[in-house]
Amino acid sequence: MASTRELLKRSVHRLTSVHRLQVRTSSTAGSVATDQVEARPFEEIPGPRGMYRLPIIGSMLLFKPFSKYTAETYPQLLNELFDRHGPIMKLNLASPMVVVSDPKDFETVFANEGKYPYRPSDPITEQYLKRSTRKLPMTGVHGEEWHALRTPVNRRLMKADSATHYLEPQNQVADDFVKILETRDLKNEDQADLFYRFASESIGVVTFNQRLGYLDNKSDVASIKFLEAAKSLFLQIAKGVTGRSVGHNWYRNSTLREYERAVDIMIGNSKVHTKKAIEITEQQRRDGTLNPEEPNLLLSLASEKALTDDDVSNTIIALYVAGTDSTAKNLQVFFYNLAKNPDKQETLRKEVLGLIGPSGPLTDKALSQMTYLKACLKESFRLNYPTLSGTTRVLPVDVVLSGYKVPSGTMINMFNPRPSKLNFDEPDKYLPERWLRSSEKRKQDPSNNMAVLPFGHGPRNCIGRRFAVQEIYLATSKVLQKLKIELEPESWNTQFQYSSFLIEPEKPLKFKFTRL
Numbered sequence: 001m002a003s004t005r006e007l008l009k010r011s012v013h014r015l016t017s018v019h020r021l022q023v024r025t026s027s028t029a030g031s032v033a034t035d036q037v038e039a040r041p042f043e044e045i046p047g048p049r050g051m052y053r054l055p056i057i058g059s060m061l062l063f064k065p066f067s068k069y070t071a072e073t074y075p076q077l078l079n080e081l082f083d084r085h086g087p088i089m090k091l092n093l094a095s096p097m098v099v100v101s102d103p104k105d106f107e108t109v110f111a112n113e114g115k116y117p118y119r120p121s122d123p124i125t126e127q128y129l130k131r132s133t134r135k136l137p138m139t140g141v142h143g144e145e146w147h148a149l150r151t152p153v154n155r156r157l158m159k160a161d162s163a164t165h166y167l168e169p170q171n172q173v174a175d176d177f178v179k180i181l182e183t184r185d186l187k188n189e190d191q192a193d194l195f196y197r198f199a200s201e202s203i204g205v206v207t208f209n210q211r212l213g214y215l216d217n218k219s220d221v222a223s224i225k226f227l228e229a230a231k232s233l234f235l236q237i238a239k240g241v242t243g244r245s246v247g248h249n250w251y252r253n254s255t256l257r258e259y260e261r262a263v264d265i266m267i268g269n270s271k272v273h274t275k276k277a278i279e280i281t282e283q284q285r286r287d288g289t290l291n292p293e294e295p296n297l298l299l300s301l302a303s304e305k306a307l308t309d310d311d312v313s314n315t316i317i318a319l320y321v322a323g324t325d326s327t328a329k330n331l332q333v334f335f336y337n338l339a340k341n342p343d344k345q346e347t348l349r350k351e352v353l354g355l356i357g358p359s360g361p362l363t364d365k366a367l368s369q370m371t372y373l374k375a376c377l378k379e380s381f382r383l384n385y386p387t388l389s390g391t392t393r394v395l396p397v398d399v400v401l402s403g404y405k406v407p408s409g410t411m412i413n414m415f416n417p418r419p420s421k422l423n424f425d426e427p428d429k430y431l432p433e434r435w436l437r438s439s440e441k442r443k444q445d446p447s448n449n450m451a452v453l454p455f456g457h458g459p460r461n462c463i464g465r466r467f468a469v470q471e472i473y474l475a476t477s478k479v480l481q482k483l484k485i486e487l488e489p490e491s492w493n494t495q496f497q498y499s500s501f502l503i504e505p506e507k508p509l510k511f512k513f514t515r516l
């Protein structure tokens with residue numbers, strides 16, 4: 001039977017055989033070819049050997065009880081392995097892969113990913129794909145199929161004004177969020193839940209074109225079920241990624257069944273919204289009032305001839321699922337860094353109050369001038385990496401990474417879990433100033449931008465990144481207008497881990513929000 005790597009290799013080869021020629025003869029081809037002659041063979045790439053290379057058993061041996069690491073502390077395990085083996089290594093986790101940590105290697109990978117970047121799906125989605133006849137959203141498909149789904153959405157989400165169109169309703173969501181923080185003393189878990197509800201409500205106004213009522217307990221049953229299903233889907237994915245589910249490889253185990261149940265709920269709900277939007281746009285078509293430049297995402301997708309009803313509904317689900325927990329958790333990490341660094345918080349507050357005053361809305365113009373806010377968030381992403389394992393690609397061409405040949409079809413994980421001295425001065429300190437272009441600090445510290453890629457890179461990067469940062473900017477500036485962010489002593493020395501694929505505190509954080 002063919003190995004996973006073989007299968008990946010074959011499918012990438014099929015998808016990109018035409019592109020292969022283009023890459024080889026492109027401007028990067030010369031360097032690839034030269035490097036290939038001098039590079040060391042793939043077989044010599046360091047990494048744990050012997051039993052560690054065996055499928056499944058190899059990955060089990062890396063974790064408790066055979067080592068001190070768990071799936072949640074995978075980045076720490078990687079740090080130890082990088083110390084032992086250097087910046088590139090072969091590992092056999094859910095599949096055999098090469099893990100690289102040098103940003104120069106990231107650059108090489110992205111320069112050679114081609115027109116249809118191939119990011120393997122997580123193991124649970126992969127199994128679901130094999131068993132289901134349903135069409136999948138862009139997150140789970142590859143090649144031309146991915147391109148056909150992503151292109152019409154790209155046009156609508158990746159333009160400079162795609163997110164700012166939603167500033168007004170999202171300002172209202174952020175105001176409601178602050179009102180709750182001002183008036184209620186929430187327990188740790190309830191605070192974490194509030195962040196999740198804020199992110200869900202914020203992305204809901206984009207995906208469903210309406211307030212879903214998550215911040216004032218006015219949601220209908222369907223919206224609550226949708227929220228729970230989205231949470232559950234992420235948990236099942238995380239079980240596969242971190243090796244807590246294995247049985248799905250052979251049968252419909254509980255993880256796979258729960259995944260299917262969550263998908264069914266979400267599809268059912270999303271179809272209701274999509275159907276309504278399609279009816280509206282068809283009516284507009286009949287009335288001659290259909291606006292080809294419609295800025296509203298759902299209506300605009302519903303009017304897109306290249307997308308079927310299922311495509312629209314799947315896209316809505318993908319955006320909602322990918323855009324809730326991720327934003328909620330990274331917002332908490334950001335508040336943690338601001339609370340731990342009160343001087344930076346004060347500098348940021350001055351910027352916010354100077355541009356929007358103590359109660360004004362965050363406008364497009366003000367946002368474009370908030371350079372310190374942007375630097376603060378980027379620094380938070382640098383210090384606390386947002387996802388468990390960076391991003392992954394399978395390339396259509398052979399490349400050389402850290403001096404070793406890596407053949408096409410190899411799964412390559414790009415992950416730099418530790419802020420590195422090689423790329424940054426004082427890597428363990430929260431210093432937003434390092435990202436201010438004009439500052440002297442920045443000039444002294446020309447770190448490789450590839451070292452911090454919270455949203456991935458290239459044509460397959462995070463399609464929701466403009467929305468993610470806008471929601472975080474909104475929540476932060478609205479909170480700073482009114483409240484001081486502090487941490488209760490129990491949360492002062494929190495460690496972050498990755499039990500749900502995304503960064504999260506080992507115990508729910510307890511913030512103290514006091515009125516200014």
Ligand code: HEM
Pocket residue numbers: 119138139140150203318319320322323324326327330386387390391392453454455456457458459460461462463464465467468
């Ligand atoms: C702080 C919050 C977020 C983080 C850290 C994050 C991170 C990422 C990363 C690392 C990727 C993979 C990129 C690559 O392979 O190069 C990704 C993909 C994706 N993200 Fe996000 N994301 C966030 C928020 C969002 C939001 C708000 C949305 C939706 C509005 C979203 C939708 C997606 C989708 C649909 C993909 C798959 C794109 C594709 O396969 O073509 N994300 N995200």
